[in-house]
Amino acid sequence: MKQISNSTPTIFDVARTAGVSRGTVDRVVYNRGRVSAKTKEKVRKAIEILGYTANPNASSLAKKKEYHFACLIPKYSKGDYWEEIYNGFIEGAASVTCGTITLDIHHYDQTDVESFISASKEILQGNPAGVIMNAVFKEAVIDFASELARKDIPYAFVDNKIDDLEYMLYYGVDPYKSGSFGAFLLTTRCDVREIALIRLIRDAKHKADPNAPRRHGFLDYIEENLPECIVHTVFINPDLPEDNLNILSKFFSEHPDVKHIAMTNSRVWLIDEYLEKNPDKGRIVVGFDDLKRNLESLRKGNIEYLITRHISLQSFKVMTQFAECVINGTLPARRNNYVHMDILHKMNMDDY
Amino acid sequence: MKQISNSTPTIFDVARTAGVSRGTVDRVVYNRGRVSAKTKEKVRKAIEILGYTANPNASSLAKKKEYHFACLIPKYSKGDYWEEIYNGFIEGAASVTCGTITLDIHHYDQTDVESFISASKEILQGNPAGVIMNAVFKEAVIDFASELARKDIPYAFVDNKIDDLEYMLYYGVDPYKSGSFGAFLLTTRCDVREIALIRLIRDAKHKADPNAPRRHGFLDYIEENLPECIVHTVFINPDLPEDNLNILSKFFSEHPDVKHIAMTNSRVWLIDEYLEKNPDKGRIVVGFDDLKRNLESLRKGNIEYLITRHISLQSFKVMTQFAECVINGTLPARRNNYVHMDILHKMNMDDY
DNA sequence: CTGAAAGCGCTAACAA
DNA sequence: TTGTTAGCGCTTTCAG
Numbered sequence: 001m002k003q004i005s006n007s008t009p010t011i012f013d014v015a016r017t018a019g020v021s022r023g024t025v026d027r028v029v030y031n032r033g034r035v036s037a038k039t040k041e042k043v044r045k046a047i048e049i050l051g052y053t054a055n056p057n058a059s060s061l062a063k064k065k066e067y068h069f070a071c072l073i074p075k076y077s078k079g080d081y082w083e084e085i086y087n088g089f090i091e092g093a094a095s096v097t098c099g100t101i102t103l104d105i106h107h108y109d110q111t112d113v114e115s116f117i118s119a120s121k122e123i124l125q126g127n128p129a130g131v132i133m134n135a136v137f138k139e140a141v142i143d144f145a146s147e148l149a150r151k152d153i154p155y156a157f158v159d160n161k162i163d164d165l166e167y168m169l170y171y172g173v174d175p176y177k178s179g180s181f182g183a184f185l186l187t188t189r190c191d192v193r194e195i196a197l198i199r200l201i202r203d204a205k206h207k208a209d210p211n212a213p214r215r216h217g218f219l220d221y222i223e224e225n226l227p228e229c230i231v232h233t234v235f236i237n238p239d240l241p242e243d244n245l246n247i248l249s250k251f252f253s254e255h256p257d258v259k260h261i262a263m264t265n266s267r268v269w270l271i272d273e274y275l276e277k278n279p280d281k282g283r284i285v286v287g288f289d290d291l292k293r294n295l296e297s298l299r300k301g302n303i304e305y306l307i308t309r310h311i312s313l314q315s316f317k318v319m320t321q322f323a324e325c326v327i328n329g330t331l332p333a334r335r336n337n338y339v340h341m342d343i344l345h346k347m348n349m350d351d352y
Numbered sequence: 353m354k355q356i357s358n359s360t361p362t363i364f365d366v367a368r369t370a371g372v373s374r375g376t377v378d379r380v381v382y383n384r385g386r387v388s389a390k391t392k393e394k395v396r397k398a399i400e401i402l403g404y405t406a407n408p409n410a411s412s413l414a415k416k417k418e419y420h421f422a423c424l425i426p427k428y429s430k431g432d433y434w435e436e437i438y439n440g441f442i443e444g445a446a447s448v449t450c451g452t453i454t455l456d457i458h459h460y461d462q463t464d465v466e467s468f469i470s471a472s473k474e475i476l477q478g479n480p481a482g483v484i485m486n487a488v489f490k491e492a493v494i495d496f497a498s499e500l501a502r503k504d505i506p507y508a509f510v511d512n513k514i515d516d517l518e519y520m521l522y523y524g525v526d527p528y529k530s531g532s533f534g535a536f537l538l539t540t541r542c543d544v545r546e547i548a549l550i551r552l553i554r555d556a557k558h559k560a561d562p563n564a565p566r567r568h569g570f571l572d573y574i575e576e577n578l579p580e581c582i583v584h585t586v587f588i589n590p591d592l593p594e595d596n597l598n599i600l601s602k603f604f605s606e607h608p609d610v611k612h613i614a615m616t617n618s619r620v621w622l623i624d625e626y627l628e629k630n631p632d633k634g635r636i637v638v639g640f641d642d643l644k645r646n647l648e649s650l651r652k653g654n655i656e657y658l659i660t661r662h663i664s665l666q667s668f669k670v671m672t673q674f675a676e677c678v679i680n681g682t683l684p685a686r687r688n689n690y691v692h693m694d695i696l697h698k699m700n701m702d703d704y
Numbered sequence: 705c706t707g708a709a710a711g712c713g714c715t716a717a718c719a720a
Numbered sequence: 721t722t723g724t725t726a727g728c729g730c731t732t733t734c735a736g
Contacts, residue, residue, distance in 0.1 A: 057410075342694060
């Protein structure tokens with residue numbers, strides 16, 4: 001029988017001062033039920049008096065339960081945005097201590113709704129404790145969400161979301177705001193008459209346009225603040241890098257006064273070769289997301305600003321918080337979590 | 353006797369495959385000595401084969417040792433930079449799991465070397481496991497450091513450091529670089545002829561000039577990139593806010609063309625009242641550090657950019673890493689850790 | 705130099 | 721509804 005309670009109180013101390021057993025204390029601490037109201041009150045009071053908080057180490061050591069989570073995100077190639085998201089999931093799952101997490105990561109093709117649907121069906125088969133996904137195909141996501149709801153499986157969104165669904169948690173950056181911010185950084189303190197907005201060709205199959213909100217934020221800012229400014233849209237093909245050089249050369253030789261360039265998708269590195277080969281002191285380029293190749297371009301000075309955030313932080317956070325809430329049966333402190341937009345410039349990129 | 357080892361290997365598994373006891377495994381894992389070379393080798397091999405890693409939860413649960421650390425930082429008033437640093441220490445100490453940390457936080461008066469010296473003596477009396485401090489009074493810090501070295505007490509720096517000392521760890525932002533970056537943000541895309549650099553009067557007692565590196569970074573940038581630009585230095589007194597309005601009004605009425613203002617200390621909010629009362633669309637103000645009052649000024653649009661970082665992150669990081677290294681007898685992965693400089697603007701400050 | 709064993713604080717299954 | 725107890729994986733003391 002332990003006698004002295006010098007330092008931090010343990011569950012044992014609580015049990016003793018409340019005059020109950022450790023098991024009972026555990027029950028009220030974790031709301032496991034099967035406790036009379038009277039006892040509950042006694043225990044609560046004891047906890048209050050002693051200022052008891054559970055020792056997370058002991059807790060996670062003792063519980064050996066495994067929880068199975070599924071993630072559904074676009075497939076990616078090396079160095080992509082979604083690879084970072086993936087990494088965040090893995091690290092997050094590993095760092096959850098209130099239970100052992102196993103992860104099933106499913107990928108779908110962003111150009112193909114069917115791939116999303118079939119992946120979501122597979123997930124349903126697995127009967128996970130929770131699902132984390134992003135929301136590109138609106139209707140398909142809604143269908144999936146209602147399936148999950150029926151099966152009482154909680155779900156969370158990362159990167160983007162669908163507002164009127166009953167998701168438990170969201171982490172991402174406000175794309176519209178980031179677009180406006182990009183427009184600000186591109187045009188501040190300048191007398192801007194024309195802007196080139198470089199976009200990616202998406203073929204007919206690409207129904208999804210995941211960058212639309214950011215682009216709209218960008219365009220709305222320009223319209224409101226620089227109504228006279230002309231925005232030229234230039235399409236390049238991400239799959240035909242050789243052609244892009246020509247497309248860009250052609251455009252800029254036809255529009256020699258256009259000095260301001262923006263790309264609202266995450267692949268501003270696609271135009272790096274052009275920028276490199278056609279240096280122009282007066283040019284200002286703004287892009288998004290800190291992909292390795294974008295950072296290179298920033299370092300070389302071809303890009304002025306990159307608007308970004310720690311990509312994997314979003315998926316890390318959503319993974320850890322979601323798992324904790326699902327396991328403990330609690331709700332997150334905040335449901336919608338917008339992460340801060342960082343500005344990266346050649347001068348402050350080193351320690352990012 | 354445990355039989356099955358399905359999932360992650362435990363110290364028990366290692367012991368069994370090496371044909372030794374758990375105690376022995378522990379000794380080689382933590383280099384506690386008292387193990388024959390032969391046994392050591394056997395154990396190492398077993399660890400290798402099984403891919404064993406210690407369970408941190410079980411580890412910190414089992415070890416009940418208390419470690420006593422001392423921190424030595426300037427005293428502060430509510431809302432100050434050093435209050436945030438203090439908070440980071442507290443949170444960091446609480447989140448260390450490889451041992452129980454107790455903290456003694458000592459404060460000194462930044463205007464008074466003696467106060468530093470006497471505080472450092474007190475710390476020595478306490479015989480702490482380690483010391484974390486900042487480095488304002490150079491000689492006094494060097495003396496203190498050599499005392500610590502003699503007593504074999506490791507120490508770490510936060511915020512700023514003295515390069516040629518044998519400190520174990522440092523977290524901070526490169527002040528010189530941040531100054532240059534501020535100069536860049538203030539002057540980019542502008543045709544700047546004159547700048548007002550607002551400084552704080554420090555009386556004769558104030559031998560320390562903790563903002564000098566940042567100021568030099570700022571001034572050097574201007575000199576190198578805008579050699580024609582005139583930098584006016586305006587002194588205000590942080591203790592006489594009423595006077596400042598007059599000083600600033602006088603200066604700016606005498607220099608109506610000065611539109612660019614910088615403050616390289618952390619208290620740009622001191623000029624907020626002047627800015628508020630004398631609105632000027634063409635003015636650009638750049639400050640440092642995200643103190644609450646600075647953020648207010650940013651929100652109101654009186655300041656354009658604030659260069660900062662999560663202040664408490666520095667002390668949090670230094671606390672957790674330093675404690676871990678001291679306790680485990682290891683060295684940090686990186687000794688000098690420069691944290692990223694964030695740019696805060698009205699448009700991206702909300703989720704910071 | 706090595707092994708045995710008693711905890712660390714908590715959980716969960718079982719007994720009452 | 722409540723109490724009891726055998727671990728979770730590791731540390732550390734004490735014997736050998």
